[in-house]
Each structure stands twice: as C-alpha cells, then as structure tokens.
Amino acid sequence: MSDAILQANERPRVHTEEMVLSMGPHHPSTHGVLRLEVVTDGEVVVSARPDIGYLHRAIEKIGEYVDYRQFMPYTDRVDYICSMNSNHAYALGVEKLAKISVPLRAELMRVMVAELNRISSHMICIGALAMDMGAYTPFLHGLCHRELVNDIFEDVCGARLTYNYLTIGGVSYDAPPGWIEKCERFVEYLWPKMIEFNDLITGNTIFQERLCRVGVVSPEHAVNWGLVGPNLRGSGVQWDVRKNEPYSIYDRLEFDVPVGDGGDPNGSNPQGELGDSYDRYVVRVKEVFESLKILKQICSMLRENEKLPADHPDRLYQAKLPVRLKVPPGECYVRSENPRGETGYYVISDGTEMPLRLKIRTGSFSALGCFEEVTRGLLIGDVIAVIGSFDIVLPEVDR
Amino acid sequence: MDFNAIVEHLKKRWPGIEAPAVANGDPFAIVPAVDAFEVLKHLKETPELGFDSLMSLVGADNGHELWVIYPLHSLKHLHKFTVKVVLGREKPQVTSVVSLWGMADFFEREAYDLYGIDFKGHPDLRRIMNPPDWEGWPGRKDFEIPPDYHGIPTLRNDQFFADAVETGNKAVAEKEKEAIAKAQEIFKQEQAAAKASGGEGIQA
Numbered sequence A: 001m002s003d004a005i006l007q008a009n010e011r012p013r014v015h016t017e018e019m020v021l022s023m024g025p026h027h028p029s030t031h032g033v034l035r036l037e038v039v040t041d042g043e044v045v046v047s048a049r050p051d052i053g054y055l056h057r058a059i060e061k062i063g064e065y066v067d068y069r070q071f072m073p074y075t076d077r078v079d080y081i082c083s084m085n086s087n088h089a090y091a092l093g094v095e096k097l098a099k100i101s102v103p104l105r106a107e108l109m110r111v112m113v114a115e116l117n118r119i120s121s122h123m124i125c126i127g128a129l130a131m132d133m134g135a136y137t138p139f140l141h142g143l144c145h146r147e148l149v150n151d152i153f154e155d156v157c158g159a160r161l162t163y164n165y166l167t168i169g170g171v172s173y174d175a176p177p178g179w180i181e182k183c184e185r186f187v188e189y190l191w192p193k194m195i196e197f198n199d200l201i202t203g204n205t206i207f208q209e210r211l212c213r214v215g216v217v218s219p220e221h222a223v224n225w226g227l228v229g230p231n232l233r234g235s236g237v238q239w240d241v242r243k244n245e246p247y248s249i250y251d252r253l254e255f256d257v258p259v260g261d262g263g264d265p266n267g268s269n270p271q272g273e274l275g276d277s278y279d280r281y282v283v284r285v286k287e288v289f290e291s292l293k294i295l296k297q298i299c300s301m302l303r304e305n306e307k308l309p310a311d312h313p314d315r316l317y318q319a320k321l322p323v324r325l326k327v328p329p330g331e332c333y334v335r336s337e338n339p340r341g342e343t344g345y346y347v348i349s350d351g352t353e354m355p356l357r358l359k360i361r362t363g364s365f366s367a368l369g370c371f372e373e374v375t376r377g378l379l380i381g382d383v384i385a386v387i388g389s390f391d392i393v394l395p396e397v398d399r
Numbered sequence B: 001m002d003f004n005a006i007v008e009h010l011k012k013r014w015p016g017i018e019a020p021a022v023a024n025g026d027p028f029a030i031v032p033a034v035d036a037f038e039v040l041k042h043l044k045e046t047p048e049l050g051f052d053s054l055m056s057l058v059g060a061d062n063g064h065e066l067w068v069i070y071p072l073h074s075l076k077h078l079h080k081f082t083v084k085v086v087l088g089r090e091k092p093q094v095t096s097v098v099s100l101w102g103m104a105d106f107f108e109r110e111a112y113d114l115y116g117i118d119f120k121g122h123p124d125l126r127r128i129m130n131p132p133d134w135e136g137w138p139g140r141k142d143f144e145i146p147p148d149y150h151g152i153p154t155l156r157n158d159q160f161f162a163d164a165v166e167t168g169n170k171a172v173a174e175k176e177k178e179a180i181a182k183a184q185e186i187f188k189q190e191q192a193a194a195k196a197s198g199g200e201g202i203q204a
Helices: A002-010 A059-063 A072-078 A080-098 A104-132 A137-157 A179-202 A205-211 A219-224 A230-234 A277-306 A363-369 A371-375 A380-390 A394-398 B003-013 B036-045 B104-115 B159-196
Strands: A019-023 A035-041 A044-051 A330-338 A341-349 A357-361 B029-031 B058-061 B066-073 B080-087 B093-095 B118-120
Touching: A035 A380, A044 A371, A044 A380, A059 A072, A059 A357, A072 A080, A072 A394, A080 A104, A080 A330, A080 A341, A104 A137, A104 A179, A104 A277, A104 A380, A137 A179, A179 A277, A205 A277, A205 A380, A219 A230, A230 A277, A230 A341, A277 A380, A341 A363, A341 B066, A357 B058, A363 A371, A363 A380, A363 A394, A363 B104, A371 A380, B003 B029, B003 B036, B003 B080, B036 B066, B036 B080, B036 B093, B058 B104, B080 B093, B104 B118
Parallel strands: B029 B080, B093 B118
Antiparallel strands: A019 A035, A035 A044, A330 A341, A341 A357, B058 B066, B066 B080
16 A cells, blocks of 8 residues: 555656636626636636737727717617616716716606616626526526616616617607606515515525635725726725715615625625625625615606606707807716716817717626736636626626 | 826926826826836836736837827725837837736737837837738828738729739639530530430430
C-alpha cells in the first residue's frame, strides 16, 4: 500500500495550464450578443474580459444627422426592454436645454408609462436570472405579467416593444377611455401575483445558495466603478435619481428606495454579504412593489386631473411647440432613473435643428466595465449569476 | 459649494482655468490638458469638494477641436461640476483618470475608439465598439465612411452594392445557362443511345 503511494508520488506530475474559453456571443446566458474571454484555471475564473460592440449601430452618430424630434425613435432602440424610460431620459435632456415646460397631464402619463415599463423590465430581469439559475417557471410568470403591461401600452400607443410614445414637450396620445381603469385593475392583479412570485423563488434555498456571497461589490467600489440604479442600491448606497434629484413629478409621490441589506440578520438576506448578487435581485423585487405604489397614486391623480375643465392648461397632453424646433446653444447633462439605473444624456447644441453631440450614458455599459474585477476568482457557473444579477442589456451597452 | 465658488477655489492654484459665461444649460470650466489630471485628482480627493462619482465621460468634436468632458457629482455634498478639456485634432492627448474613477476605463476606451483621443496611462487602450482593424475615428465630424469593410459594403445605395448585385445576377444567369446546356447534352446522349438500341427514342 505504502509502496503504491510512493510510486504515485514519484510519477511525473500531470501538466496543467490555463485555458481560454470563449463564452458567447451566442451563449443563451449572456442575455444578447456579449462575448466573454474567460481564462480559466480548472473551474475557477482567472479573468473574464467582456468583448462588446456586436450591436454597435452608432446611434450617437445618427443623432448628429437627424433633428431633435426625429431622434426619439432611436432612443427606443437604445434599450428596448424599457423604451418608455429611454424616451423619458432623452425628452428631459432636450426640454432642459430648450427650456420647454411640460403640462401636468403629460407628466402624469409619462410617470405612469415609465413605472409600468420599470415593472415589465424587472419582470424580465428577475425571471431571466431565475432561469439562468436553473428555475424555468419564474421566467414564464414574469413574461405572463409583462404581456399585460404590453397590452396596456398597445392601448395607449399601438406598439408593444418600441413605443416612441413620449415626444419633446409631452406625450403622443392622451389616455384612451377606460385606460386608467385597466391600469388600476393591473395594479390590483399584480400585487398578489408578486407575493406569489416571491413565495415561488425568492425564499428558495437552492436559488439563495447560488446567489448569496457571489459577485460582491462593496459600496465604495460601486460608486467608483460607476454602478447605478439597482446595482448601486444592492451595494447599500441609498441613491435614487427619482428621490434625490427629483425630475418630472416624482417629488409629489410617496415611495421608498429599497437598498441591499446583505448580512443583516433581520434583513432579507441574512446569509449573504452586502452587495452580493442576491442583494441586487432582492432590490429589484422590492422595487416592483414600490412602482405599484406609485402607479396607485398616479391613477388617482389622473382621475383628479380629469375633473378639470377640458380647456384647462393642466389637461393638455402636449406643449405647443414650433414645427421646426431649434434649441439654443449650450450643453447639459440630464439623468433619469431607468430600470437599469441612471441613464444620462449629455446634449450639446450649437443652436441649429440638429444636436452637435449626443452622448448616452447607460447603466449596463458601466456595469460591464467592472465585470472583470467582480468575477475574478469565481466559478464559471457564478459568472452567469453575476451577468444575470447586473441585468445587462446589450443594445444599451453597444448603442 | 456652487459652481463659481469651486472655480475660484481652483483658480488659486491653476490660474489657467476659464469658466465661460453660459446662457443656457449647465456651466462648465475649461481646464488646460496638461493640468487636467491634477485638477480632477484635486476635485476628487479634497474633502470639501469630494467628487466621488464620475457621471459620464464624453468625447466630442465640434468640427474644429476635440473635447473631453467630465461631468462630476458628489454623493457626499450633493454638488456638481463639469470639467471640459479642449484638444487639438493632431495627436490629442490627455492623462487617463482610470486611477481615480474605475468607471473611466470603458468610457475612455470608447472616446479613444470614436475620436482617437489618446489617454496617457490607460491600462488597456484598445478599440471597444469597432473591430480592432477598423481605420479612422468614426465619431469625428470629418470621418468619411469607407466603401466596404472586408468586402462587405457599408452603404446600401452605393455603386459597390449595385455592382455586387449585378455580378451576383450574372453569376446566377451563367450557372443557369450551364445547367440547361448540361441537361440538353444528357437528353441528346440518351436519345442517341435509344436509337442505337433500336427503339423509337424518347419523345421530346
């Protein structure tokens, strides 16, 4: 026996070396055309470098050749999971530079569709994350709820994915008859369904084991790496553009900003660590409930608004603007809170009908920037968990 | 601190900083490229300024000169500041700020890719959106779109595309001709074989 062990030890050692694994661009777990150059040492990731640009359509450059209104449909394609929010961010930028004030009813409709779109975007994120972790059913639940949001959008603007609903100075159409009731019914429907969703997956031990203490981002690093939105709040940083720098009518609404509380024995993630993948997941689930709260308030505000006389300025859904919209020279940075975090438009105008430069800052792009640092030393399966919990959407990365 | 107070604070050490009057939009300070890194480092590390968050990093071209714009924000003091660096079109260079804000990594690569701005000291300055062998700086105003990339036409109504369609059609037509000739040949051979064997031949 001892001789056999001795002989085994004397045998030449098996030659090992690091292996380069090309993950994507058609890997189903990379949420689009993302390619990862993963250097692995066995099952451990030495480095995972994102290779992007497969969806680069030069949207920013196109913006320099079309006028301010014509660019709105392109913002749909920047992030097609939440087109309404993308529209909103761009409209805010141009309106700030052109000093356009938006009527109250248009603001109500904007916040309404933005929060509905936030819910449908989070449905995709949390469903797809569960699917990446091996649970197929939650994704179907998420898509089922998302369909209802799409129906609501179809009623108001006719489209189900790329809406082009917001315009500079307002929205394209007013709410059709019965639309507000439909939204109220949706809120009443989704609240218990989300509790059911929570029971189904959030407390699942296997799901928690896959996400807790994986891909930890400390609060300091999250700020330094420019993480935004739920990814930043998952690290425990209390920062929401809607709350801290209110735009539109968010300052009149009551809602909470959920943050990650990993490691807190009384919190939602007692086994984890602050800023892990599970924290980012839980923040999104909680945000759906907050959005539902906002929707309830907006529905009652819209009803109040409809009691006004028909020619009241607050009843307008569009500001009256010249046909040829010229924006005075200047530059500004405007940000809005999208489902994937802060989307910022840096708009530079030279006084003509077309922008001199439009720079779109998106949450997914900066999330991929720190991807290599976050995934160093993880297992290959955990890399998928980190991609899913960062909620990366590739058209937003490549623009 | 408001914008003017920050500019006054910075001017004590760097008199070259200008803050042009703006009638519209956000105010910004123009910082000489040689001082840019030190100014940004000062903005980040001085406790009363504390700009811990770089909101975006913009490369831009106004037709004459290139700009790099750093919109900054402080989560601690909740104030904002915008730094603009003006660069010439020939060999534009500015020191990288990746060591200050990790977020700048991808954003500087993007500005390099689209505008050809060289960020000195960047750990991995490669093209990010375009393929590695792409030529020219597509973000610039004077960029001319090449007719093709590895044989793939870049413009739909281009002559290149029309030629490609025409040659494609020609190739298809020639192939069809060849196939018809071949079929006719086989048909003749079969008829000849049938006659030789004494039959009446295949009815055409």
